[in-house]
Amino acid sequence: MNHKSKTVLFKCLDVLPKQFGFYLYHKLQELFAKDTIDYKIESTRKSLETISRILDRNGFELKNKHIIELGSGWLPILPYLLKYDSNANRVDTYDINKHYKLSEIVKLNVLFSKKYGVPSSAFEGVFQLPKDIRYFPYTDICNGNFINADLVVSRFVLEHIPLESIIKIHETFRKKLKSGSYIVHLISPSDHRAYSDDSISLYDFLKYSNEEWDRIQTKFDYHNRLRLPQYLQLFEKDFEIVSLEFDSCKEGSEQHRKFKKLKINELYKNYSDEELTAGSIAVLLKVR
Incomplete structure (x- = not known):
């Protein structure tokens, strides 16, 4: 499905009552899902290998740690890997929506039971999760319990959160997290429509004004379009930026050719090409 067709579809869902719109959205995700568990x-x-490498380099071990996940997504894969691969003590995962589906989690449990020898009795509750993994759907992370938390992680979540909410979330982290604890964000700041439609650039949405972009996107495919310097300016206000990694569009590549053909909106006129095309951002923050 090209990006124009997907936009029309999401616009139709967006005018429906929220509960019904999300129900159909979930059904469509199931229908068009191509990736296996x-x-x-x-x-x-x-x-997780990227997260672990960055943390290891800075003397932080995931073993026996209390970890908070921002944005639960569709399946508790990262919490499971943190628990069973990295031996974390506890993982609390927060999501403003509720995307977990019991039937999919049961499939995940079967796979992890086979690989790690986890007995079926280890999975409990409404969502059949291990007791050390706690799911908080429909919950603003700002209302979460941060007592004794050692680390906050997010995986491709920040780009889907409005700037005002990101600021509020990080103000909460600064106030509630103990000094010396860490926050690691993996961020995908590219135009996600290009993932399923290679006719457009990974930076296509940078040609729009805010008003134009808001007329295109919906709550189902929201992207804040923040660029690397904007994230860093936000983070360095209250945290030490311990580590930063990112990729930039390589000159001569197909994506660079597409990028150079774009008429970038004046909103982004003060950023360099490297700053505009920075992707695969991995940033480690330390609470002062």
Whole structure:
């Protein structure tokens, strides 16, 4: 499905009552889903390898730690890997929506039971989760319990949160997290429509004004379009930026060719090409 068709579809869902709109959205996600659970696990494992490498380099071990996840997504894969691969003590995962589906979690449990020898009795509650993994749907993380938390992680979540909410969330982190604890964000600041439609650039949405972009996107595919310097300015206000990694669009590549053909909106006129195309951001923050 190209990006124009997807936009029309999401616009139709967006005018429906919220509960019914999300119900149909979930059904469409199931219908068009191409990635297997095994693929999702391996993809998430690569993210965890990045997180672990950055933390290890800074003397932080995930073992026996209390971790908070910002944005639960569709399956508790990262919490499971943190628990069973990295031996975290506890993972609390918060989401403003509720996307977990029991039937999919049961499939995940079967896979992890086989791989790690976890007995079926270890999974309990409404969502059949291990007792050390706690799910908080429909919950603003700002209302979460941060007592004794050692680390906050997010995986491709920040780009889907409005700037005002990101600021509020990080103000909460600064107030509630103990000094010396860490926050690690993996951020995908590219135009996600290009993931399923290679006719457009990963930076296509930078040609729009805020008003134009808001007429295109919906709550189902929201992207704040923040660029790397904007994230860093927000973070360095209250935290020490301990580590920063990102990729930039390589000159001569197909994506660079597409990018250079764009008429970038004046909103972004003060940023360099590297700053505009910075992707795969991995940033580690330390609470002062």
